[in-house]
Amino acid sequence: xxxxxxxxxxKRKRGIYYTPRNxxxxxxxxxxxxxxxxxxxxxxxxxxxxxxxxxxLENLGCCxxxxxxxxxxxxKQAFKHxxxxxxxxxxxxxxxxxxxxxxxxxxxxxxxxxxxxxxxxYVAHHDMYKGQRKxxxxxxxxxxxxxxxxxxxxxxxxxHSLKFIKQSGRMAWLLPGSLINAYxxxxxxxxxxxxxxxxxxxxxxxxxxxxxxxxxxxVVLLAEGKGLESxxxxxxxxxxxxxxxxxxxxxxxxxxxxxTALNEKLNYAGLSRKENLVFKKIxxxxxxxxxxxxxxxxxxxxxxxxxxxxxxxxxANQHKLPGSVRRLILSKHxxxxxxxxxxxxxxxxxxxxxxxxxxxxxxxxxNSKALTKYLDSYPEEEKLKVKTFKKRKVWHTxxxxxxxxxxxxxxxxxxxxxxxxxxxxxxTNTIHRVYFKNISQLYKRKIISISLLTxxxxxxxxxxxxxxxxGVLKLEPSEAKAIRVYVPQxxxxxxxxxxxxxxxxxxxxxxxxxxRIIADRLIFRDISSEIIDLLRQALTSIxxxxxxxx
Numbered sequence: 001x002x003x004x005x006x007x008x009x010x011k012r013k014r015g016i017y018y019t020p021r022n023x024x025x026x027x028x029x030x031x032x033x034x035x036x037x038x039x040x041x042x043x044x045x046x047x048x049x050x051x052x053x054x055x056x057l058e059n060l061g062c063c064x065x066x067x068x069x070x071x072x073x074x075x076k077q078a079f080k081h082x083x084x085x086x087x088x089x090x091x092x093x094x095x096x097x098x099x100x101x102x103x104x105x106x107x108x109x110x111x112x113x114x115x116x117x118x119x120x121x122y123v124a125h126h127d128m129y130k131g132q133r134k135x136x137x138x139x140x141x142x143x144x145x146x147x148x149x150x151x152x153x154x155x156x157x158x159x160h161s162l163k164f165i166k167q168s169g170r171m172a173w174l175l176p177g178s179l180i181n182a183y184x185x186x187x188x189x190x191x192x193x194x195x196x197x198x199x200x201x202x203x204x205x206x207x208x209x210x211x212x213x214x215x216x217x218x219v220v221l222l223a224e225g226k227g228l229e230s231x232x233x234x235x236x237x238x239x240x241x242x243x244x245x246x247x248x249x250x251x252x253x254x255x256x257x258x259x260t261a262l263n264e265k266l267n268y269a270g271l272s273r274k275e276n277l278v279f280k281k282i283x284x285x286x287x288x289x290x291x292x293x294x295x296x297x298x299x300x301x302x303x304x305x306x307x308x309x310x311x312x313x314x315x316a317n318q319h320k321l322p323g324s325v326r327r328l329i330l331s332k333h334x335x336x337x338x339x340x341x342x343x344x345x346x347x348x349x350x351x352x353x354x355x356x357x358x359x360x361x362x363x364x365x366x367n368s369k370a371l372t373k374y375l376d377s378y379p380e381e382e383k384l385k386v387k388t389f390k391k392r393k394v395w396h397t398x399x400x401x402x403x404x405x406x407x408x409x410x411x412x413x414x415x416x417x418x419x420x421x422x423x424x425x426x427x428t429n430t431i432h433r434v435y436f437k438n439i440s441q442l443y444k445r446k447i448i449s450i451s452l453l454t455x456x457x458x459x460x461x462x463x464x465x466x467x468x469x470x471g472v473l474k475l476e477p478s479e480a481k482a483i484r485v486y487v488p489q490x491x492x493x494x495x496x497x498x499x500x501x502x503x504x505x506x507x508x509x510x511x512x513x514x515x516r517i518i519a520d521r522l523i524f525r526d527i528s529s530e531i532i533d534l535l536r537q538a539l540t541s542i543x544x545x546x547x548x549x550x
Contacts, residue, residue: 020048021048021051021052023174024048024049024051024052025052025055025056027049027052027117027172027174027220027222028049028052028053028055028056028117028172029056030172030222031115031117031170031171031172031222032053032056032057032060032114032115033060034060034114035057035060035061035062036062036068036114037057037068037114037115038068038070038110038112038113038114038115038166039053039057039068039069039070039113039114039115039116039117040070040071040108040113040115040116040117040161040164041053041069041070041071041072041116041117041118042071042072042100042116042118042120042157042160042161042164043072043073043074043100043118043119043120043121043157044071044072044073044078044081044082044095044118045073045075045078045081045119046078046081046085047078047081047082047084047085047086048085049117049118049119050069050071050082050085050086051085051086053065053068053069053115053117054066054069054086057069066086066087066088066089066090069086069089069094070094070095070108070109070110070113071094071095071096072095072096072097072098072099072100072103073097074097074098074099074100076097079091079095079097082095092109093107093108093109094108094109096108099132099135100157100160100161101135101136101138101139101156101157101160102135102139104163105163105164111164112164112165112166112169113164113165113166113169114165114166114169114170115165115169115170115171115172116161116164116165116169116170116171116172117171117172117173118173118174119173119174119175120153120154120157120158120173120175121153121154121157122152122153122154122176123152123153123154124152124153125150125151125152125153126150128153132153136151136153136156139156139159139160140156140159140160143159143160143162143163145159145162145191147159147184147187147188148183148184148187150184150476151184152176152178152182152184154175154176155184155185155188158171158173158175158188158192158221159188159191162195162226165226166226167226167227167228168224168225168226168227168228169224169226170222170223170224170225170226171196171221171222171223171224171226172220172221172222172223173220173221174218174219174220174221175218175219175220175221176218176219177203177218177219177466177467177546178466178467179201179219179221180201180203180219181465181466181467181546182466183464183466183479185466189201192221192223195223195226195227196223196224196225196226196228197224197225197228197229198222198223198224198225199221199222199223200220200221200222200223201219201220201221201222202219202220202221202222203218203219203545272538274534275534275535275537275538278531278534278535279456279459279460279535279538282456282484282486282527282531283460283484287486287487287488287489288484288485288486288487289484289485289486289487290481290482290483290484290485291448291452291480291481291482291483291484291485292480292481292482293437294436294437294439294448294485294487295405295406295434295435295436295437295439295448296434296435296437296481297408297432297433297434297435297477297480297481298402298404298432298433298435298477299429299432299433299477300330300407300426300427300428300429300430300431300432300433301329301398301399301400301426301427301428301429302388302398302428302429303358303388303398303428304386304388304389304395304398305378305386306331306355306428307355308359308378309358309359309396309398310329310331310355310356310357310358310359310428311355311357311359312353312354312355312356312357313350313351313353313357314353315357316357316359319370319373319374320370321359321368321370321371321374322368322370322371324368325359325360325361325368325371326357326358326359326360327357327358327360327399327425327426328343328346328347328349328350328356328357328358328423328425329346329356329357329358329425329426329427329428330346330356330407330419330423330425330426330427330428330431331354331355331356331427331428331430331431332354332355332356332430332431333407333409333412333417333419333430333431335349335354335356336407336419337507337508337510338419338503338504338505338507338508339417339418339419339420339446339449339450339453339500339503339504339507340419340420340422340500340504341407341419341420341421341422341423341425342422342423343422343423343424345423346423346425358398358399358426359371359374359396359398360398360399361375361394361396361397361398361399362397362399362401375396378396383395399426400426402426402433402435403421403424403425403426404421404426404427404433404434404435405420405421405434405435405436405445406418406419406420406421406433406434406436406445406449407419407421407427407431407432407433407434408431408432408433408434408475408480409431409432410431410432410474410475410476410477410480411430411472411473411474411475412472412473413471413472413473413547414512415458415461415462415473415543416452416458416461416465416473416475416480416483417449417452417453417507418434418448418449418452419449420442420445420446420449432475432477432480436448443491443493443496443497446496446497446500447487447488447491447496447523448485448487449500450496450499450500450503450519450522450523451485451486451487451519451523452483452485453503453515453516453519454485454486454516454519454520454523454524455516455520455532455535455536455539456484456486456523456524456532456535457483457484457485457486458516458539459535459538459539459542460482460483460484460485461473461475461480461483462539462542462543462546463542464479464480464482464483465479466479467546471546471547473546486523486524488523488526491522495522496522499518499519499522502518503515503518503519506518520532
């Protein structure tokens, strides 16, 4: 029997999260400033923003508020809420059953709006279905804007909405934390600060949609004065939602930012001007290099079905697989807690029955009945469904034979690590693989591994990566390559080896802070402790917001 998806799971797959009423009230109070304002909600869902818009217009003296409100949604269910929440409405050219990204201003009876407001669908790039992605890319292609990378659906909504906003108009959105964590989010911010006279970004300390299954932090985006002269900056305020939002939002209408705000240019989200200057200064010196200039980073091997190809020792024994096709593999970062992977780490994982035994058919010959039987057990109809299998010359050859120099932990709440490969192993795609460029000396590789653990590089990782899941920092290979590491030249082999061993031991004992202090003392010994303290303060703050701790 097919497993039924929970309500939250269905909504999450479609990016649907209904906004709490107190939140819609606050955003509408900020955005709607006249009884004549025309309001567009591009994805009205449960109609919370429409209901708050109606009441806001009534409070401003509007006698027929429903005539000022417009919207669209791709979900038929959303239209059932309309009459319940705001009363009778004229649907024709006002409330459209359509994907916002397929619409143009001429589709509505009013083509330009004073306010665009809402909570767009939170659908990641890889979860967008074919037609959805096609419409998103087309909406971007016919606009004057461009963004790079694997962009989530909400970002297209923001850019497309710019066509619908009047001169001097406003927008107010409730968005995922990727607005400030993802590279494409920062590109959108750069566009908005050119288009509006004022942009205010409020990363909220509490996750508003956690009860509905959303795992990302929430960000409030406010922008006003479309087409008016911009000062090219954004105001950033970290708030303890909802305790301080009202004060910030109301004061911003008067052109004053509340005392909680960090009135700084948004070069790197969440950093003060002083922190930005210090970080950029270190980036500018010759010892500061990107990881990509020192090493190539690639994803681990893609098996196509980890449960079938990566087994526990017990499972391998049950199928009587010969030792010649069993290869120990780094399948999760907890197998090596330090900065080096030893054969002993893998053997311990095998003894503890971790899923770390790769069925390795790279040099496979059909001389093992047990292996042949195991491979033949994979249903033919299921093979046809796996794209990875189709790309291989031999469907079951998961190992590509490209053993790396090291491994890059790219998903973690505590930041990335570069683990040197002392076991001659490889990894699954849960861990990136590292291949050094013309760096053969082991102690130089150790310096890079140590440097990644410094406060400076961990902060760089926070700025390059994106928040994923419940506060986890995720770094795709391109983002990992952009991380800055500081690589001085004057170290002796002995002191590097000693520091590397001490750091490895500290990490294996879960002393992450201790390992970073040792790394800072070695790598930045010629830089004042005040500078490192400033960067540490910035790192602590930006991680606290990523993790939802305030």
